Amino acid sequence: MNKMSMKWLLLLQLLQLTCYFSSGSCGKVLVWPVEFSHWMNMKTILDELVMRGHEVTVLQSSASTLIDPNKPLAMKFETFPVSLTKDDFQTLAKILIETWMLAVKDFFWIHLSTIQSLFDEFSDIGMKICSEVVSNKKLMTKLQESRFDVVLADAVGPCGELLAEILKVPLVYSLYFSPGYLVEKRSARLSFPPSYVPVMLSELSDHMTFMERVKNMIYVLYFDYWFQLYNEKKWNQFYSEVVGRPTTMAESMGKAEMWLIRNYWDFSFPRPRLPNVEFVGGLHCKPAKPLPKEMEEFVQSSGEHGIVVFSLGSMVSNISEERANVIASALAQIPQKVLWRYDGKKPDTLGPNTRLFKWIPQNDLLGHPKTKAFITHGGSNGIYEAIYHGIPMVGLPLFADQPHNIVHMTAKGAAIRLDLETMSTEDLLNALKEVINNPFYKENIMKLSAIQHDQPMKPLDRAIFWIEFVMRHKGAKHLRPASHNLTWFQYHSLDVIGFLLACVTTVVFVITKCCLFCCRKFASIGKKGKRD
């Protein structure tokens, strides 16, 4: 164990002791995370929980790549064996990204059908891993004996809710989005009017033309009645077998006490929400730390023109040589210095103002006073850092939620969107000049930044408050809408509408019959009278 680790261990133990001897509200948190950028966000919450003295245990498969080598002891990692290897997992992730990136270019329905296949494939892998966890008797006994106070899970990675149910521990979710808001609708039981709430992945804004509303409605119908986030039949059967009674995945997920949505109204368009849904977008944002010496010198050398930060995120560090040259050529023509996170071959057209890095301290760069613009793939974490520091963007969305995220920023006048695959050098050059020199973009991103900073309580503090609340009160049942006790047709009042229609029809029928009967009676009396 090195010195750094020892320091962390001592700090952790000290914090936990402080906690137990003072507020008494410290608890044991079991975490079911999801990899990549999801983990980066979740880790902010976990670090804060650890800082507040809670005992955090992260369940991690042997194929996972989560452990941060810098702070290995800030939280516990409980690693369970799975038949998948780290290499298998990384290959699968690579295929997922590449397939989705290609699919984005397709016609929307082909794109969605590709996503469906990807989700099906990952759903099967997820079920395999989940099954290997819950059938691991040694692990499950250990978890049972640990008596956790809360399970914190990412809602896009199934199994967390099953673990919470087996361990009889309240559940808190972290979630950025689910395609078509399927999880939010089916599990959190929230309806969104399709007239002003654009479906996630639709790339529409909240101000829609008639034809856009038609498009949105078609997406809603598609997602609600066709798309399967997971192969639900299989999962329902699996969950029923494990808990030993008929159940569904949506029912298990619906038991969550609190949903921490990684969004807020500077980024998202206003839409209805429920009391057990808290919007904590940008919780990972923090003031910039000083840059490494060499990087700071490069940044300072930009003079009054400042710098441009360019990253395509943690999942894509490389692009084709041809595209790299198109980009490098545009970057070479701006007066700013550019810091580009890029892992490929150095482009021939690279200008002296552009420096390539395998990794950049993105938040510290975006928070640097010299930063003028951010070229981004549109991941939600990066966009939130740009909002937090007030940096206008050029968006080059690649896959998943990225195009939809960039639509939000363009609709709010804080970004220009380009297509990485088809844009020319001139397109990128013009877009960069526009976001840097036209005050429209800077003013708008500064407005969003003001909203992000001016909240009743910081998003991270709100997230921690609700996790701690659930631990203190063994749940948050007072926030849970009664809709969870209704079937889908009861929820939509279809039985009531049917009953009322039947009543009205019966009444109309009886009245009509009575009238007809009376008419006939009078008519026959009239005829009889005439005959008499």
Place this chain on the structure above:
Amino acid sequence: MNKMSMKWLLLLQLLQLTCYFSSGSCGKVLVWPVEFSHWMNMKTILDELVMRGHEVTVLQSSASTLIDPNKPLAMKFETFPVSLTKDDFQTLAKILIETWMLAVKDFFWIHLSTIQSLFDEFSDIGMKICSEVVSNKKLMTKLQESRFDVVLADAVGPCGELLAEILKVPLVYSLYFSPGYLVEKRSARLSFPPSYVPVMLSELSDHMTFMERVKNMIYVLYFDYWFQLYNEKKWNQFYSEVVGRPTTMAESMGKAEMWLIRNYWDFSFPRPRLPNVEFVGGLHCKPAKPLPKEMEEFVQSSGEHGIVVFSLGSMVSNISEERANVIASALAQIPQKVLWRYDGKKPDTLGPNTRLFKWIPQNDLLGHPKTKAFITHGGSNGIYEAIYHGIPMVGLPLFADQPHNIVHMTAKGAAIRLDLETMSTEDLLNALKEVINNPFYKENIMKLSAIQHDQPMKPLDRAIFWIEFVMRHKGAKHLRPASHNLTWFQYHSLDVIGFLLACVTTVVFVITKCCLFCCRKFASIGKKGKRD
């Protein structure tokens, strides 16, 4: 000006100076209040705004009874002349209360039709007062010149939104409820599923049987398509004339930047909400202050049995002699001492353990450690004080929202409901014994109390935050759903559904026609072939 007033004036000026020289976020608040318990709640917000150094001006008609003689200078009162006198107003209020109290006993539809007539009558008076304000050129010029930063209005008293529109100042609403959630639906643009959100005044809980859901649906239909909160046609015409373009009252109200709802999830059942709606119920609650000496002595004389607090609120201080005797007789039989706010003739059956008071410091009594139960009419302010201090209740609801409020408390196991007009001495005695001696009620009210106390931020602080936010940012447009730009049929996607149905019908029609045409063609070829 007496010494007390001077002290307040100096404190106020000092606070405002501090504000201008420090945070710079102080502003000028114009208030359009509503009388009675609405004012008591609003005043808590205004006192806090004054304490934080804001300049608060309350618009008050010459018929109003708002001024608090204890602190006349904590905020400014701008009194405008109206043709109505204080006596007229008080007589009207008395008629309103008496008529509504009688109507409560009627069959629901007769009850609602009486409420409709009352609302119509008050709507006309409201319009008269509103018209006298906006046509008062001297007053309007003074208000224009005052350059307010925000208008704070009670949403059940029309005109605040019109003043905000004329003065071009952002608007913040305070609201507890509107019958059938009409204001929330029409102006805040929020839909509630009738399957689990009981209509306000329906006296249903969120867990409904099939027949209760049918009942709730009928109420929804009644309120949505029949009930008129105000005589809307008249108001729309009046507002259009004043602003000089066609508009509606709902449109004006819908411009509110923020809705501060005087409710929270300890009291209310969870239901959907929008980002510009903040639930700040119980903001007026505060720890108990010491009681007057004589009262404290009486309370202490109760020994281990403790006391019962009894009040029918600020609007009703008297009941019939017969009812008073029934109540007094029950109170005489309990071992607790009773403090009864009562202004009528001393009942003959009054026991030595019961003392009558014309006014009681309700919050201080409910917060007293000796208090065991609260007999209440079920006003929302009183219920919140009982929740805050964890005191179980016996509810004797009289009119307005009171029966609905008590239903919430009985559903949450924190109260027993009785009918003041029909209950016997034994009924009240049993109910009191039950809430005092059965730990079920105490446990449940303590759970609600824990929820009220354990919030991320105190409700009053949240209310003030959003008023100050609106002042700082000249609004809160980022919280405003895009639904406000849609007509009702666009909001419900009726145009889109119609269009899609038309498309499907056309496609089916064309396909059918083509098939028929082909069939005929083949048939004729077949026949021709046979003939050949």
